[in-house]
Amino acid sequence: MMKKQIMLGMAMAALGLGMAGCSSSSSNKTVNVGILQIVQHGSLDAARQGFKTELNKEIKAKHSDWKVNYNYQNAQGDQANLNTMSQQVSQKNPKLILAIATPAAQAVAKKTKTTPIMTTAVTDLKGAGLVKSNEKPGTNVSGTSDVAPVSKQLKLLKSMTKGDKPLGIMYNSSEENSVLQVGIAKKYAAAHDIKLKLVSVTSTNDVQSALSTLSGKISGLYLPTDNLMASSMKIIGKEAQSAKLPVVTGSIEMAEDGGTATYGINYKDLGKQTAKMAAKVILDNKKPQDMAVETSDSLHLYVNKDRATHLGLKANDIKEP
Structure with missing residues (x-):
C-alpha cells in the first residue's frame, strides 16, 4: 500500500512538473511579425520604428513576458527583391505582416490570402486593389492610409x-x-x-x-x-x-x-496608429476584413x-x- 502511495505521489509530481513546463512555455510566448518595406527613406523608416515601438508596448501591457520577433525585409526599391522578399516573409508563418508602402502591400497580398496584413504609408488601399472598400475591407488586409491634405x-x-x-x-x-x-x-x-x-x-x-x-x-x-x-x-x-x-x-x-x-502627417505617429490596429489582431483575434481603414489621427x-x-x-x- 505504502509503495503504491509513493508511486502515485511520484506520478503526480511528474504530472505537476509537466504541467508547469507547459504553463511556462505558453506564458513565455514569442509573436512572429513580418515586415516588408519597399525602400529606405525617412518617412517609411519612421513608420516602421513607430509601429515596432507601439506594438511592443501594446503587447507588453497585456502580456509582460511575451516577446515580439520581427523579420524585417527591405527591397531597396527593386521589384525583383520585392517579389522574393514577400515570398520569404509570408513563408515564415508570421502571426501578422506589416507592409510599408503600396508596392510592398501589393506584393505581400499576392503571396497570402490568409495571414493578416496591416499596411501603412499606403495612400489608397481600394485603388491599389488591396481592399474591397475602406469601410469594410473584406480581405486579409487593412491598416492606415497616408493620404495627405x-x-x-x-x-x-x-x-x-x-x-x-x-x-x-x-x-x-x-x-x-x-x-x-x-x-x-x-x-x-x-x-x-x-x-x-x-x-x-x-x-x-x-x-x-x-x-x-x-x-x-x-x-x-x-x-x-x-x-x-x-x-x-x-x-x-x-x-x-x-x-x-x-x-x-x-x-x-x-x-x-x-x-x-x-x-x-508624422509617419512615426502613423506607424503607432497602425500598431494599435495590429495589436487588436494579435491580442483580440480581430480580423482585418472587418477593420475599417484608418487615416491619420492628427496633422501637424x-x-x-x-x-x-x-x-x-x-x-x-x-x-x-
Missing part, C-alpha cells in the same frame, strides 16, 4: 510664394498614390485659379534634369508623398535652395530632409527654420493653412 498643402505653398508664376509639382508617374494626389492638386488649383506646371519622373536619375526644366518658371515647388521624391529630398532640397524656391512636401520627414514646410504644421530663413521667410509668419 493636398489642398491645404497647396494653400500653404501659395502663401509662401510671390509673383504670378505657376506652382510646380514634381512626382513619380509610376506611383499610383502620387498620381492620385496630383489629381487632387489639379482640382484644387482649378477651383482657386492657381496655375500649375507639372513634371513627372520615374527614377532618381531623372530628378535633377526635371528640376532644371522648372528652374525660373515656377514660384514654388510641391512634392506629394511619393517614395521616389522622398528618396531624392537631399538633391531636391539643394537645388531648390540654390534657386530660392520654397518647397512644400507631402510629409514632415520630407520637409526635414530638404523642404521648407508642410502641414501633414512643420517649418524647416534653416530653409525658411535662407529664403528670407520668418518661420513664425508661416501659419497653419
Whole structure:
C-alpha cells in the first residue's frame, strides 16, 4: 500500500512538473511579425520604428513576458527583391505582416490570402486593389492610409510664394498614390485659379534634369508623398535652395530632409496608429476584413527654420493653412 502511495505521489509530481513546463512555455510566448518595406527613406523608416515601438508596448501591457520577433525585409526599391522578399516573409508563418508602402502591400497580398496584413504609408488601399472598400475591407488586409491634405498643402505653398508664376509639382508617374494626389492638386488649383506646371519622373536619375526644366518658371515647388521624391529630398532640397524656391512636401520627414514646410502627417505617429490596429489582431483575434481603414489621427504644421530663413521667410509668419 505504502509503495503504491509513493508511486502515485511520484506520478503526480511528474504530472505537476509537466504541467508547469507547459504553463511556462505558453506564458513565455514569442509573436512572429513580418515586415516588408519597399525602400529606405525617412518617412517609411519612421513608420516602421513607430509601429515596432507601439506594438511592443501594446503587447507588453497585456502580456509582460511575451516577446515580439520581427523579420524585417527591405527591397531597396527593386521589384525583383520585392517579389522574393514577400515570398520569404509570408513563408515564415508570421502571426501578422506589416507592409510599408503600396508596392510592398501589393506584393505581400499576392503571396497570402490568409495571414493578416496591416499596411501603412499606403495612400489608397481600394485603388491599389488591396481592399474591397475602406469601410469594410473584406480581405486579409487593412491598416492606415497616408493620404495627405493636398489642398491645404497647396494653400500653404501659395502663401509662401510671390509673383504670378505657376506652382510646380514634381512626382513619380509610376506611383499610383502620387498620381492620385496630383489629381487632387489639379482640382484644387482649378477651383482657386492657381496655375500649375507639372513634371513627372520615374527614377532618381531623372530628378535633377526635371528640376532644371522648372528652374525660373515656377514660384514654388510641391512634392506629394511619393517614395521616389522622398528618396531624392537631399538633391531636391539643394537645388531648390540654390534657386530660392520654397518647397512644400507631402510629409514632415520630407520637409526635414530638404523642404521648407508642410502641414501633414508624422509617419512615426502613423506607424503607432497602425500598431494599435495590429495589436487588436494579435491580442483580440480581430480580423482585418472587418477593420475599417484608418487615416491619420492628427496633422501637424512643420517649418524647416534653416530653409525658411535662407529664403528670407520668418518661420513664425508661416501659419497653419
